[in-house]
Amino acid sequence: MKTVLTIAGSDSSGGAGIQADIKTIMANGCYAMSAITALTAQNTLGVTGIQETTPEMLALQLDAVFTDIRPDAIKIGMVASEKLIRVIADKIKEYQAEHVVVDTVMISTSGHRLIDEDAIGALKECLLPIAEVITPNIPEAEVLAEMTIRDEQDMVRAVEKISKVYGCAVLCKGGHSINDANDVLYSDGKVNWYYGKRIDNPNTHGTGCTLSSAIASNLAKGYKIDEAIRNAKDYISGALADGMDLGHGSGPMNHGFDLKSRFAES
Numbered sequence: 312m313k314t315v316l317t318i319a320g321s322d323s324s325g326g327a328g329i330q331a332d333i334k335t336i337m338a339n340g341c342y343a344m345s346a347i348t349a350l351t352a353q354n355t356l357g358v359t360g361i362q363e364t365t366p367e368m369l370a371l372q373l374d375a376v377f378t379d380i381r382p383d384a385i386k387i388g389m390v391a392s393e394k395l396i397r398v399i400a401d402k403i404k405e406y407q408a409e410h411v412v413v414d415t416v417m418i419s420t421s422g423h424r425l426i427d428e429d430a431i432g433a434l435k436e437c438l439l440p441i442a443e444v445i446t447p448n449i450p451e452a453e454v455l456a457e458m459t460i461r462d463e464q465d466m467v468r469a470v471e472k473i474s475k476v477y478g479c480a481v482l483c484k485g486g487h488s489i490n491d492a493n494d495v496l497y498s499d500g501k502v503n504w505y506y507g508k509r510i511d512n513p514n515t516h517g518t519g520c521t522l523s524s525a526i527a528s529n530l531a532k533g534y535k536i537d538e539a540i541r542n543a544k545d546y547i548s549g550a551l552a553d554g555m556d557l558g559h560g561s562g563p564m565n566h567g568f569d570l571k572s573r574f575a576e577s
C-alpha cells in the first residue's frame with residue numbers, strides 16, 4: 312500500500328481541505344494520513360471561522376507520521392501563517408520527504424482569505440523551492456508570477472516564469488477565469504496542456520484540493536508527473552460528472568463516484 316500525507320486545513324462541510332484530500336487519496340488507492348494546520352467552520356456558502364493549529368502541535372503531528380508510517384508523497388494545502396509554513400519546510404527537509412505537491416491555496420472560491428497576506432513571502436521562500444509540483448489557479452498564478460493573466464498565452468508565460476524562479480514544476484489550472492477545464496504544466500523546460508471536457512456542474516467546492524491530492528496519490532504510486540496529472544484529471548472529471556448536489560451553495564463533488572455500485576441502497 313502506498314501512503315500519502317495531507318498537510319492542510321479541515322473543512323467542516325467535507326468538500327475541501329483535509330476531508331476532500333482523504334477521500335481522494337483513498338479513492339485513488341492509497342493510504343491517507345493527515346497533519347491539520349487549521350480548523351475552519353465552513354460550508355458550501357462560505358467560511359465563518361478559522362482557528363490555526365499551534366506550530367508545536369503541527370510539528371508533533373509531522374513527527375508522529377514520519378517516524379512511523381513514512382509517506383510516499385505529500386500534498387500541502389491551506390497553511391495560513393508564516394510560522395506554520397516554516398515548520399512544514401523544516402520537517403520536510405529533516406525527513407527528506409519525496410514527491411511534495413503544493414496547492415498554493417490563497418482565497419476560497421467563496422471569497423474568504425485562507426493565507427495571511429504576509430505569509431505569501433514565506434510560501435515563496437520556503438515551500439515552493441522544495442516542491443516537485445505546485446498547482447496554482449489563475450488568481451494564485453498571477454500573485455506568484457507578478458503578472459496579469461488574460462488568456463492561454465499568458466498562462467504559459469506565467470508557469471514558465473514561476474518555474475524558473477522557484478525551480479519546481481508548475482501546473483496552472485484554467486478553472487475559474489479563462490477556460491473551465493484546461494490546465495497547463497511547465498516542467499523541465501517543456502509545456503504540456505491537459506484538456507478536460509468542461510462539465511456543466513455548479514458544485515465545484517474543493518476542486519483544487521481534490522486535483523492536488525489525486526496528483527500526489529499518483530506520484531506515490533510511481534507515475535511520472537505527466538501521467539499523474541492525466542490520471543488526476545480523469546478522476547476529478549468523474550467526480551464532477553457524477554452530478555451530486557448537496558448544500559445551498561457551491562456544493563462538493565462525489566469523491567466516491569466509482570464506488571457507488573458497492574453501496575447501492577435498497
Ligand SMILES: Nc1ncnc2c1ncn2[C@@H]1O[C@H](COP(=O)(O)OP(=O)(O)O)[C@@H](O)[C@H]1O
Pocket residue numbers: 447448449484485486487491492493494507508509510511512515517518519520522544547548551
Ligand atoms: N466545470 C468543470 N469541468 C471539468 N473540470 C473542471 C471544472 N471546473 C474545474 N475543473 C478542473 O478542476 C481542477 C481544479 O481547478 P480549479 O477549480 O481552477 O481549482 P481551484 O479550486 O484551486 O480554484 C482543474 O483540473 C480544472 O480544470
Ligand SMILES: Cc1ncc(COP(=O)(O)OP(=O)(O)O)c(N)n1
Pocket residue numbers: 319320321322327328329351353388389416418419420421425515516517518519520521
Ligand atoms: C480548509 C480548506 N482548504 C482549502 C480550501 C480551498 O479549496 P479549493 O479546492 O482550492 O477551492 P474552493 O473549494 O474554494 O473552490 C478550502 N475552501 N478550505
